[in-house]
Amino acid sequence: MAAATTTPLKTKDFVSDLDVRWCPGCGDYSILKNIQKVMPELGVPKENVVFVSGIGCSSRFPYYMDTFGFHTIHGRAPAFATGIRASRPDLSVWVVTGDGDGLSIGGNHLVHTIRRNLNMQILLFNNRVYGLTKGQYSPTSREGMRSKSSPQGSIDYPIDPIALALAAGATFVARTIDVDAPHLQETLHRAHAHQGTAFIEILQNCVVYNDNEWLELEDRKTRISSALSLEHGEPLVFGPKGDRKGIRIHDGVPSIISLRDGDDPVSHGVATHNESHRSASYAFALASLSRPEFPLPIGVIRAVEKPTYEAMLHAQVDDAIEARGPGDLKELLHSGDTWPLS
Amino acid sequence: MAQPKKPVEDVEDVAIRFAGDSGDGMQLTGTKFTESTALAGNDLSTFPDFPAEIRAPAGSLAGVSGFQIHFSSEDIRTPADEPDVLVALNPAALHANIADLRSGGMVILNSDAFTGKNLERAGYDEDPLPELEDRYRVVEIPLTALNREALKDLKLSTRDKDRCKNFFTLGLMFWLYNRPIDSTLRWLESKFRGDVLEANLRVFKAGLHFGETTELFPVSFTVPKAKIQPGTYRNITGNQALAWGIIAAGVQLGRPIFLGAYPITPASEILHELARYRHFGVKTFQAEDEIAAASATIGAAFAGQLAATTTSGPGLLLKQEAIGLAVMTELPLVVVDVQRAGPSTGMPTKTEQADLLTAVYGRNSDSPMPVLAPCTPGDCFTVMIEAFQLAVKYMTPVIVLSDGYLANSSEPWLIPDVDSLPRSEVRYHEDPKDFMPYRRDPDTLARPWAIPGTRGLEHRIGGLESEENTGTVSYVPENHERMVQLRAEKVARIAQDIPPIEVNGADRGELLVIGWGGTYGAISSAVNEAREDGRDVSSVHLRHLNPFPSDLGEVLARFRRILVPELNSGQLRHLLRAEYLVDAESLSKVQGQPFKVNEIRARIDRVLAAGS
Ligand SMILES: Cc1ncc(C[n+]2csc(CCOP(=O)(O)OP(=O)(O)O)c2C)c(N)n1
Ligand code: SF4
Ligand SMILES: [Mg+2]
Numbered sequence: 001m002a003a004a005t006t007t008p009l010k011t012k013d014f015v016s017d018l019d020v021r022w023c024p025g026c027g028d029y030s031i032l033k034n035i036q037k038v039m040p041e042l043g044v045p046k047e048n049v050v051f052v053s054g055i056g057c058s059s060r061f062p063y064y065m066d067t068f069g070f071h072t073i074h075g076r077a078p079a080f081a082t083g084i085r086a087s088r089p090d091l092s093v094w095v096v097t098g099d100g101d102g103l104s105i106g107g108n109h110l111v112h113t114i115r116r117n118l119n120m121q122i123l124l125f126n127n128r129v130y131g132l133t134k135g136q137y138s139p140t141s142r143e144g145m146r147s148k149s150s151p152q153g154s155i156d157y158p159i160d161p162i163a164l165a166l167a168a169g170a171t172f173v174a175r176t177i178d179v180d181a182p183h184l185q186e187t188l189h190r191a192h193a194h195q196g197t198a199f200i201e202i203l204q205n206c207v208v209y210n211d212n213e214w215l216e217l218e219d220r221k222t223r224i225s226s227a228l229s230l231e232h233g234e235p236l237v238f239g240p241k242g243d244r245k246g247i248r249i250h251d252g253v254p255s256i257i258s259l260r261d262g263d264d265p266v267s268h269g270v271a272t273h274n275e276s277h278r279s280a281s282y283a284f285a286l287a288s289l290s291r292p293e294f295p296l297p298i299g300v301i302r303a304v305e306k307p308t309y310e311a312m313l314h315a316q317v318d319d320a321i322e323a324r325g326p327g328d329l330k331e332l333l334h335s336g337d338t339w340p341l342s
Numbered sequence: 343m344a345q346p347k348k349p350v351e352d353v354e355d356v357a358i359r360f361a362g363d364s365g366d367g368m369q370l371t372g373t374k375f376t377e378s379t380a381l382a383g384n385d386l387s388t389f390p391d392f393p394a395e396i397r398a399p400a401g402s403l404a405g406v407s408g409f410q411i412h413f414s415s416e417d418i419r420t421p422a423d424e425p426d427v428l429v430a431l432n433p434a435a436l437h438a439n440i441a442d443l444r445s446g447g448m449v450i451l452n453s454d455a456f457t458g459k460n461l462e463r464a465g466y467d468e469d470p471l472p473e474l475e476d477r478y479r480v481v482e483i484p485l486t487a488l489n490r491e492a493l494k495d496l497k498l499s500t501r502d503k504d505r506c507k508n509f510f511t512l513g514l515m516f517w518l519y520n521r522p523i524d525s526t527l528r529w530l531e532s533k534f535r536g537d538v539l540e541a542n543l544r545v546f547k548a549g550l551h552f553g554e555t556t557e558l559f560p561v562s563f564t565v566p567k568a569k570i571q572p573g574t575y576r577n578i579t580g581n582q583a584l585a586w587g588i589i590a591a592g593v594q595l596g597r598p599i600f601l602g603a604y605p606i607t608p609a610s611e612i613l614h615e616l617a618r619y620r621h622f623g624v625k626t627f628q629a630e631d632e633i634a635a636a637s638a639t640i641g642a643a644f645a646g647q648l649a650a651t652t653t654s655g656p657g658l659l660l661k662q663e664a665i666g667l668a669v670m671t672e673l674p675l676v677v678v679d680v681q682r683a684g685p686s687t688g689m690p691t692k693t694e695q696a697d698l699l700t701a702v703y704g705r706n707s708d709s710p711m712p713v714l715a716p717c718t719p720g721d722c723f724t725v726m727i728e729a730f731q732l733a734v735k736y737m738t739p740v741i742v743l744s745d746g747y748l749a750n751s752s753e754p755w756l757i758p759d760v761d762s763l764p765r766s767e768v769r770y771h772e773d774p775k776d777f778m779p780y781r782r783d784p785d786t787l788a789r790p791w792a793i794p795g796t797r798g799l800e801h802r803i804g805g806l807e808s809e810e811n812t813g814t815v816s817y818v819p820e821n822h823e824r825m826v827q828l829r830a831e832k833v834a835r836i837a838q839d840i841p842p843i844e845v846n847g848a849d850r851g852e853l854l855v856i857g858w859g860g861t862y863g864a865i866s867s868a869v870n871e872a873r874e875d876g877r878d879v880s881s882v883h884l885r886h887l888n889p890f891p892s893d894l895g896e897v898l899a900r901f902r903r904i905l906v907p908e909l910n911s912g913q914l915r916h917l918l919r920a921e922y923l924v925d926a927e928s929l930s931k932v933q934g935q936p937f938k939v940n941e942i943r944a945r946i947d948r949v950l951a952a953g954s
Contacts, residue, residue: 016802018802018814018815045797046800047794047795047796047797047798047799047800048794048795049794050645050794052641055805062802062804063802063804063815065802066800067800068794068799068800068801068802069801069802069803069804070641070644070671070802070803070804071802071803071804071805071806072637072640072664072667072804072805073637073663073664073666073667073805076633076634076637076664079629079630079633079634079635079637079638079641080637080638080640080641080644081641082627082629082634082637082638082641083600083602083627083637083638083639083640083641083642083643083644083645083647083649084641084642084644084645084794086600086625086627086638086642087598087600087625087641087642087645087646087647087649088645088646088794088795090795091645091794091795108630108631108634109630109633109634109637111630112629112630112634313625313627316620317620317621317623317624317625319620320619320620320621321620321621321623323621324621325621326621326622326623327589327593327619327621327622327623327624329589329590329593329760330760332586332589332619332622333576333586333757333758333760334574334576334757336576337377337380337381337525337576337577338574338575338576338757339380339381339383339574339575339576340572340573340574340575341383341567341570341571341572341573341574341575342572
């Protein structure tokens with residue numbers, strides 16, 4: 001393997017020479033720019049970076065990164081990434097998937113990859129629609145969404161990516177927003193630093209087929225009331241001055257408490273965010289917060305440590321070599337009962 | 343062993359089928375008999391035939407498990423059409439197998455099991471034994487009682503005692519065919535402990551002793567050593583050989599092995615076997631399904647591993663979309679399909695060869711890839727090394743078609759000299775100067791294997807059509823056509839690595855019998871017998887099914903008639919007709935069972951009679 005890159009990398013080092021082909025105004029542009037911005041800050045030689053995607057508008061992503069990239073088949077990117085990372089723990093592996101790619105056709109692989117806790121980042125661009133196939137409802141679309149394939153309104157109940165990731169035993173789960181550059185960048189840093197599968201749902205706008213789906217969260221003015229910004233060790237409060245509110249969680253059931261100016265939220269029963277809570281039930285309570293009844297949690301929902309799949313796999317290889325010596329083909333072929341014939 | 347007091351007769355060739363309930367331990371009995379027979383220096387071939395249900399109702403026909411072993415002092419290639427001896431531990435085992443027994447053959451049965459209820463469960467209205475005696479030599483032995491008697495003072499439950507009776511049977515059969523007992527004793531001692539060990543040892547010896555003392559057997563038999571190629575031998579099943587072939591490929595090509603698989607009969611043993619050899623650096627990944635297994639395998643190939651994925655028919659179908667991506671991205675990996683009877687779930691434990699067209703054509707669009715098939719259990723080892731060599735040399739996924747028969751049957755295998763195994767160097771591309779991910783080697787048309795972690799080679803690949811050389815996404819019509827042709831041409835060029843066809847028999851004549859895969863033993867035996875009887879017939883066995891050997895057309899043209907025996911409805915015949923415009927005839931069998939030599943022989947005679 002080549003030696004580590006010596007000169008510091010810049011954003012432009014991660015920009016490939018392929019023209020970006022998303023619709024003007026698509027949320028994917030902002031995500032791309034922010035990832036290209038963060039990459040050099042991570043200190044990983046770019047030859048060690050691999051972007052893996054499935055199929056969808058979002059899954060075109062690897063073509064635009066000047067790293068190693070693999071645009072695979074619909075829904076299976078986490079499985080391809082598993083093969084890469086399990087065999088090559090020296091590589092920094094990033095999966096880019098969509099709400100259709102990751103939750104519909106590829107739901108199975110998403111669940112099992114998260115469950116195994118391979119050290120990789122999975123970025124799910126959630127625009128609540130099938131973009132590439134021109135606008136059918138997706139597994140995250142709201143009930144009743146009118147789309148090409150649901151002219152009378154979707155009769156599917158949506159799935160929540162965060163709750164699914166938690167149910168799969170995710171060790172790192174976060175939600176961020178395409179146009180919130182600082183938060184997106186910070187979340188990418190956190191995800192990269194995490195040892196294990198880091199799952200990030202990125203709320204992404206599809207201008208063409210589902211415009212303004214996340215407007216109240218993307219717009220700074222409304223975000224204060226519609227988003228619950230999560231900070232480890234800080235109380236779960238939201239709302240503008242004069243209309244401050246907090247989230248209380250009792251027996252796993254969240255409710256909203258109104259606060260007056262100057263109130264100490266915690267003494268009024270507002271929960272304190274603990275992303276590394278031993279029990280996942282706190283994170284599930286957060287995941288259950290949905291619009292419009294509750295503000296939508298934005299930030300790191302859960303971050304705990306667990307040995308990774310590849311570390312354990314390679315440890316088994318090392319243990320086996322330690323115990324039996326490196327494999328010897330001749331010895332293998334002659335193991336067990338053999339007999340000479342002359 | 344005690345000095346045999348009864349006379350011993352030499353026989354050249356014997357086939358025994360052990361049959362009982364699936365809980366009776368027939369597979370183990372057969373395997374132990376096989377190991378000892380191998381040590382005795384006979385040539386042999388085995389065929390285990392077990393039910394799909396792990397535990398079908400006791401005593402039922404569905405629960406019958408069988409193991410046939412054919413051993414000889416001559417060269418043999420099949421488990422034999424008809425056993426000479428049937429060991430039946432219950433009425434169901436008798437009912438399910440008696441039709442196969444050679445007329446005049448011997449039935450050894452557990453008379454204690456032939457009671458009203460068992461007869462009924464086996465579908466017998468009345469006691470079948472009186473009628474049997476007209477056609478076979480029936481030896482009734484109260485196995486259950488003798489076994490219990492031998493263990494009467496041991497503190498084991500009756501149920502546990504009864505479970506030992508397969509070792510009584512084994513002991514008796516060892517006596518009858520004068521098999522060496524040492525390795526079996528050693529195995530028992532290593533496998534069991536305490537009362538169970540004591541019980542098994544006792545009944546095994548009681549079985550031997552019973553043979554010596556009973557009046558039921560006036561003589562015992564022995565099969566002289568076979569005159570086979572000198573060297574060190576071992577028994578090997580197709581699945582084990584396949585797994586070892588994968589390990590050997592890693593060693594010989596000097597790169598780490600990655601196996602992605604999802605359990606499926608009859609391919610699971612390959613995963614089990616490889617999981618035991620992490621000290622060879624083998625990384626096995628049990629995926630959530632076959633799609634993930636194939637995908638992870640392709641990911642590992644992209645990352646520079648010698649990657650394989652193993653499955654059976656239904657799993658192959660799930661993998662095909664991913665395999666198509668490997669064709670498109672031109673990554674080296676080996677896909678193993680241990681074929682079983684289908685369609686759909688079909689008969690999972692039974693053999694068939696009906697995935698050939700799927701392997702050659704079964705992906706969307708023009709998606710060519712090489713297809714290889716081993717012809718004997720031991721050949722599964724060799725074929726895997728070749729498959730990896732081709733995959734890496736031509737940068738292509740390769741399919742290997744084994745089958746349920748090869749997977750589970752065993753043969754004595756001349757252990758190859760490791761130093762003589764093919765070796766080749768695998769080179770990753772490293773030079774960033776003028777690097778283009780789809781620039782091709784002029785000879786092989788292979789693109790470079792440029793793996794992540796190599797500085798200056800950052801590039802993107804994917805399922806979208808790529809521009810020739812540069813690999814950037816391209817929708818240019820002419821480029822697509824060119825790439826389709828290049829992918830086809832690359833696979834076609836593999837023919838340059840295929841050795842000339844070896845014709846078994848005269849290289850021209852009246853009839854050519856052509857087969858592929860696990861039917862080799864039956865076809866070559868039938869053709870050799872026919873030739874000994876003066877028939878004008880030859881045979882060819884294909885290992886390369888895509889591309890075909892470049893001289894296949896010429897070879898076919900040298901024969902007036904072509905017969906293609908296959909365990910499917912004529913898939914190779916279909917390919918031969920399409921490719922060479924020859925009027926090949928099909929001998930098709932789709933019963934989940936391998937060919938009998940006689941079935942092929944009879945057809946050869948018919949074809950030749952019709953032609954003259
Ligand atoms: C096997 C297969 N089935 C269907 C498709 C068609 N297809 C491509 S992308 C897509 C949906 C993508 O939706 P999403 O993952 O949300 O990505 P987006 O375009 O919204 O970013 C579908 C159905 C395909 N490429 N492959
Ligand atoms: S269709 Fe939607 S998601 Fe796709 S590129 Fe256009 S705006 Fe983006
Ligand atoms: Mg989408």
